[in-house]
Amino acid sequence: MDLQDYRKQIDRVDEEILRLFTERMKICAKIAEYKMQNNLPVFDPARERAKLSDIYERAEEDMRTYTNVLFSLLFELSRLHQKKIIRPSTELMRQIERAIEETDKSFPEHAVVACQGVEGAYSQLACEKLFAVPNIMYFSSFEGVFAAIDKGLCRYGVLPIENSTAGSVNKVYDLMMRYDFHIVRSVRLKVDHNLLAKKRTKIEDIREIISHEQAINQCAGFLSTLKNVKITVCENTAAAAKMVAESDRRDIAALSSRSCAELYGLDCLAASVQDTGNNYTRFICISKKLEIYPGADKTSMMMVIAHKPGSLYKVLSRFYAMGINLVKLESRPLPDRDFEFMFYFDLETPVYSEKFSQLIGELDSICEKFKYLGSYSEIV
Numbered sequence: 001m002d003l004q005d006y007r008k009q010i011d012r013v014d015e016e017i018l019r020l021f022t023e024r025m026k027i028c029a030k031i032a033e034y035k036m037q038n039n040l041p042v043f044d045p046a047r048e049r050a051k052l053s054d055i056y057e058r059a060e061e062d063m064r065t066y067t068n069v070l071f072s073l074l075f076e077l078s079r080l081h082q083k084k085i086i087r088p089s090t091e092l093m094r095q096i097e098r099a100i101e102e103t104d105k106s107f108p109e110h111a112v113v114a115c116q117g118v119e120g121a122y123s124q125l126a127c128e129k130l131f132a133v134p135n136i137m138y139f140s141s142f143e144g145v146f147a148a149i150d151k152g153l154c155r156y157g158v159l160p161i162e163n164s165t166a167g168s169v170n171k172v173y174d175l176m177m178r179y180d181f182h183i184v185r186s187v188r189l190k191v192d193h194n195l196l197a198k199k200r201t202k203i204e205d206i207r208e209i210i211s212h213e214q215a216i217n218q219c220a221g222f223l224s225t226l227k228n229v230k231i232t233v234c235e236n237t238a239a240a241a242k243m244v245a246e247s248d249r250r251d252i253a254a255l256s257s258r259s260c261a262e263l264y265g266l267d268c269l270a271a272s273v274q275d276t277g278n279n280y281t282r283f284i285c286i287s288k289k290l291e292i293y294p295g296a297d298k299t300s301m302m303m304v305i306a307h308k309p310g311s312l313y314k315v316l317s318r319f320y321a322m323g324i325n326l327v328k329l330e331s332r333p334l335p336d337r338d339f340e341f342m343f344y345f346d347l348e349t350p351v352y353s354e355k356f357s358q359l360i361g362e363l364d365s366i367c368e369k370f371k372y373l374g375s376y377s378e379i380v
Contacts, residue, residue: 021074024074024078025077025078025081028078028081028082029081029082029085031082032081032082032083032085032086033085035082035086036085036086042079042082042083042086042362043079048075051071051075052068052071052072052075055067055068055071056068072310072314072317073317073321076314076317076318076321077321079362080318080321080322080358080362083358083361083362084354084358087357087358087361090360090361092360092372093357093360093361095290096290096292096351096360096372096375099290099291099292100292100351100352103291103292103293104293105293105294106293106294107130107184107185107293108131109131109132109133110131110132110133110134110135111131111134111135111154111155111156112134112135112137112153112154112155112156113127113130113131113134113135113136113137113154113155113156113157113158113285114136114137114139114144114145114148114149114153114154114156114157114158115127115136115137115138115139115145115157115158116138116139116140116141116142116144116145116159116235116236117138117235117236117237117238117239118138118236118238118239118242119138119238119242119263120238120241120242120256120257120259120260120263120264121138121236121237121238121239122160122189122191122237122238122257122281123158123159123160123283124136124238125189125257125259126158126160126187126189126281126283127158129187129189129379130158130185130187130283130285130379131156137153137154140235141235142159142169142171142172142175143175145157145158145159146159146175146178146179146181146286147179149179149181149286149287149288150179150180150181150288152288155287155288156184156285156286156287157181157285157286157287158283158284158285158286159172159283159284159286160172160214160281160282160283161173161186161282161283161284162281162282162328163191163214163218163279163280163281163282164276164278164279164280164281165217165218165274165275165276165279166214166217166218168330169214170332173330173332173344174332176302176344176373177302177332177334177335177342180288181286181287181288181373182286182287182288182289182290182291182373182374183284183285183286183300183373183374183376184285184286184287184291184292184293184374184376185284185285185293185376185377185378185379186282186283186284186285186298186376186377186378186379187282187283187285187378187379187380188280188281188282188283188378188379188380189280189281189282189283190279190280191215191218191257191274191279191280191281192257192258192271192272192274192279193211193215193218193219193237193255193256193257193272193273193274193279194255194256194257194258194261194268194270194271194272194273195209195222195253195254195255195268195269195270195273196241196244196253196254196255196256196260196261196264196266196267196268196269197244197250197252197253197254197266197267197269198244198245198247198250198266198267199265199266199267200267201250201251201253201267201269202269203269203270205250205251206226206229206251206252206253206269207228207229207230207251207252208229208230208231208232208249208251208252208253209223209226209229209230209231209232209252209253209254209255210231210232210233210234210240210243210244210252210253210254210255211233211234211237211240211254211255211256212233212234212235212236212237212240212255213233214281215237215240215255215256216231216233216255218274218275218279219255219273219274219275220275221275222270222273222274222275237254237255237256237257237260238256238257238260238263240254240255240256241254241256241257241260241261241263241264241266242260242264244264244266245264245265245266253269254266255273258271282378284300285376290374291374292351292374292375292376293376293377295377296350296351296352296375296376296377297348297349297350297351297375297377298327298346298347298348298349298375298376298377298378299346299347299349299351299356299372299373299374299375299376300344300345300346300347300373300374300376301344301345301347301363301370301371301372301373302342302343302344302345302370302371302373303315303342303343303345303363303367303368303369303370303371304334304340304341304342304343304367304368304369305343305366305367305368306367306368307339307340312343314366315343315366315367318359318362318366319347319359322355322358322359323355324347324348324349324355324359325347325348325349326345326346326347326348327346327347327348328344328345328346329343329344329345329346330343330344331343331344332344351375356375360372
């Protein structure tokens with residue numbers, strides 16, 4: 001037999017698999033109708049566990065792992081099909097539907113907005129890209145922004161969440177676990193770092209450079225070329241520029257924006273010193289109230305899943321089975337729990353789609369804890 005003969009055999013087997021799979025899903029639909037009439041849950045863990053155990057024992061030894069994966073996915077698809085028929089309405093889905101109905105049809109142009117840093121911060125620039133006329137309140141820390149939203153001091157807050165060069169802003173992710181909030185919009189901002197110092201200062205005079213840790217990480221290549229220079233972390237790039245302007249020293253510089261050079265009367269000793277010219281930071285706009293504006297096609301959520309093999313796979317397989325694109329997956333350690341994590345997901349799926357409502361309706365069954373952060377659109 002040659003390759004074409006083997007492929008014909010595979011084609012015949014695939015045709016039979018397709019016929020049996022279709023037959024199985026039709027039977028699943030009848031089971032869903034029975035469960036709906038008799039108020040029975042879709043998921044029967046004891047039944048599924050027994051089935052997988054039986055299949056594992058009956059499979060050929062070298063096929064057992066593959067067989068377990070195949071039938072686990074098959075059972076996953078069967079549950080999805082049943083839930084598509086039953087479509088239970090959850091309290092969360094009702095909250096989302098109310099938010100869609102009650103939220104204004106256009107994003108506000110004016111609002112009181114909390115930002116971390118001082119005048120000239122990148123958070124301010126992101127805020128001005130989100131709002132035409134923002135009334136900005138500055139806070140010294142990321143937690144200050146979350147607290148301002150939580151206490152009702154500001155309607156919105158703007159926070160950096162990730163950078164295309166340096167990665168995620170971990171402090172923000174950790175605070176997400178502690179505060180009750182929702183994401184209402186996001187924005188990508190091109191970040192251009194410059195070495196700023198007092199007037200008539202030369203680059204060879206610099207003995208200390210200060211900036212935010214993210215900016216320092218994004219300019220690691222440039223900083224490695226400077227000899228005998230101390231690198232100091234501060235809370236914000238704009239705060240760094242302000243500190244240099246107010247300092248009596250002439251051997252200190254800041255990594256900050258061009259706008260801060262003009263704002264604080266500093267010279268630019270070296271321009272665009274970040275490691276890559278394609279350097280973007282993504283900011284989120286958060287609110288206490290759930291607001292979902294027209295065009296929302298991204299969804300963010302956080303989950304704690306069981307600390308056992310296959311738990312994350314079961315979540316990811318749902319996204320795959322529904323054809324939902326996962327654009328970000330982040331994990332952060334849970335306080336007081338050894339080597340257990342909260343997982344953060346960004347998904348591309350319109351909030352109005354059937355896939356979205358189906359996903360929201362069944363997430364509780366695949367995780368220990370679930371937190372819906374919001375559905376929104378992103379300004380690029």
